[in-house]
Amino acid sequence: MIIDVLRATSTIAAALHNGAKSxxxxxxxxxxxxxxxxxxAVTAGERDGQIAEGxxxxxxxxxxxxxxxxxxxxxxTTTNGTKLLxxxxxxxxxxxxxxxxxxxxxxxNYITEQKQNVILACAAxxxxxxxxxxxxxxxxxxxxxxxxxxxxxxxxxxxxxxxxAEDDLYEFMKKxxxxxxxxxxxxxxxxxxxxxxxxxNHNVLPLYKDGRLVAKQDAMx
Amino acid sequence: MIIDVLRATSTIAAALHNGAKSxxxxxxxxxxxxxxxxxxAVTAGERDGQIAEGxxxxxxxxxxxxxxxxxxxxxxTTTNGTKLLxxxxxxxxxxxxxxxxxxxxxxxNYITEQKQNVILACAAxxxxxxxxxxxxxxxxxxxxxxxxxxxxxxxxxxxxxxxxAEDDLYEFMKKxxxxxxxxxxxxxxxxxxxxxxxxxNHNVLPLYKDGRLVAKQDAMx
Numbered sequence: 001m002i003i004d005v006l007r008a009t010s011t012i013a014a015a016l017h018n019g020a021k022s023x024x025x026x027x028x029x030x031x032x033x034x035x036x037x038x039x040x041a042v043t044a045g046e047r048d049g050q051i052a053e054g055x056x057x058x059x060x061x062x063x064x065x066x067x068x069x070x071x072x073x074x075x076x077t078t079t080n081g082t083k084l085l086x087x088x089x090x091x092x093x094x095x096x097x098x099x100x101x102x103x104x105x106x107x108x109n110y111i112t113e114q115k116q117n118v119i120l121a122c123a124a125x126x127x128x129x130x131x132x133x134x135x136x137x138x139x140x141x142x143x144x145x146x147x148x149x150x151x152x153x154x155x156x157x158x159x160x161x162x163x164x165a166e167d168d169l170y171e172f173m174k175k176x177x178x179x180x181x182x183x184x185x186x187x188x189x190x191x192x193x194x195x196x197x198x199x200x201n202h203n204v205l206p207l208y209k210d211g212r213l214v215a216k217q218d219a220m221x
Numbered sequence: 222m223i224i225d226v227l228r229a230t231s232t233i234a235a236a237l238h239n240g241a242k243s244x245x246x247x248x249x250x251x252x253x254x255x256x257x258x259x260x261x262a263v264t265a266g267e268r269d270g271q272i273a274e275g276x277x278x279x280x281x282x283x284x285x286x287x288x289x290x291x292x293x294x295x296x297x298t299t300t301n302g303t304k305l306l307x308x309x310x311x312x313x314x315x316x317x318x319x320x321x322x323x324x325x326x327x328x329x330n331y332i333t334e335q336k337q338n339v340i341l342a343c344a345a346x347x348x349x350x351x352x353x354x355x356x357x358x359x360x361x362x363x364x365x366x367x368x369x370x371x372x373x374x375x376x377x378x379x380x381x382x383x384x385x386a387e388d389d390l391y392e393f394m395k396k397x398x399x400x401x402x403x404x405x406x407x408x409x410x411x412x413x414x415x416x417x418x419x420x421x422n423h424n425v426l427p428l429y430k431d432g433r434l435v436a437k438q439d440a441m442x
């Protein structure tokens with residue numbers, strides 16, 4: 001499961017739940033522009049908090065309401081998320097999904113039903129661990145631990161952190177002045193942060209299949 | 222600061238506090254045997270919880286009371302700790318010290334006085350984060366945070382974990398069934414674990430200088 005709470009995997013959940021046909025994750029802006037033209041798709045991605053030059057939209061989940069995104073394909077460039085995706089592919093993962101607080105229940109139910117080994121892959125920020133992805137991994141561990149055997153200290157650390165924070169995730173991020181909280185607040189994105197810490201507001205299961213993310217019911221077709 | 226609570230840096234604190242002249246960290250058993258002979262030094266190190274073949278002693282802090290180790294040189298092989306040491310050297314660290322709960326106050330006082338940037342380097346276990354080193358890093362952050370500017374989420378996670386655990390560190394390790402706790406308990410080493418979670422029982426400052434670790438007062442000579 002790929003986790004990039006602020007904001008790639010939250011935005012993926014929002015767009016798919018609001019009816020996007022599929023989301024194609026790519027690692028570069030150039031690739032995003034190219035594919036967008038070829039497929040007549042919506043292009044999106046940010047660099048340093050701004051919409052990247054040549055792309056149409058940014059990384060906010062609010063950008064993708066149903067009246068805009070329904071039935072469309074979105075090409076999304078995310079540096080960290082795409083790197084994790086390639087790692088998962090090279091490890092021959094049996095399935096790849098993306099997770100965020102927006103679709104916590106959907107991903108937890110899915111991995112519990114699947115009864116397979118699960119890796120919670122946190123995107124982090126420039127190869128450094130971050131608070132929000134760790135909190136989300138902890139939320140997953142907290143929900144699914146009765147169904148799995150968990151022998152890694154990182155999971156235990158993440159769960160301890162989540163239990164400490166769960167009463168008010170946003171306040172916890174604020175109190176700790178998490179690095180990404182700080183960064184997004186400087187861009188005036190408090191609304192985004194609060195939204196990305198709302199549980200199950202887009203409770204969809206994004207499945208990676210043939211180079212694109214689709215909502216589970218679409219993947220079954 | 223190099224951190225390997227179970228048990229390398231705890232044992233280093235014990236041996237230096239009990240009067241060892243110096244400790245030479247090496248990465249291989251072969252190097253340990255060779256240096257031990259050349260210097261007529263005590264050799265120590267474990268592999269998979271047993272004293273490594275060809276060496277004399279193990280990694281327990283109880284092995285090095287003053288009546289045994291005073292005035293002697295100890296050649297110690299530790300895989301994870303030595304790797305971190307080489308990383309610190311290649312980064313041109315201005316100073317290298319080792320930390321454990323056994324000498325928490327000594328290392329915190331030292332880094333606060335030095336007013337330099339500090340990296341808390343957790344040895345972990347086979348490149349995976351572990352609970353005990355994270356707890357110790359959190360204890361350090363908790364003690365020194367007023368004197369430093371800290372902008373990394375890992376520090377905040379570690380401190381949150383420590384604050385949750387500080388009332389009884391041993392019980393926390395047990396409750397979480399930390400991987401290394403589990404491993405050492407299987408070797409009957411509960412006594413070692415409890416000892417390694419005792420604060421300031423060997424409150425010495427181990428400084429790395431010219432290939433060896435010495436207690437601070439010795440380093441000044």
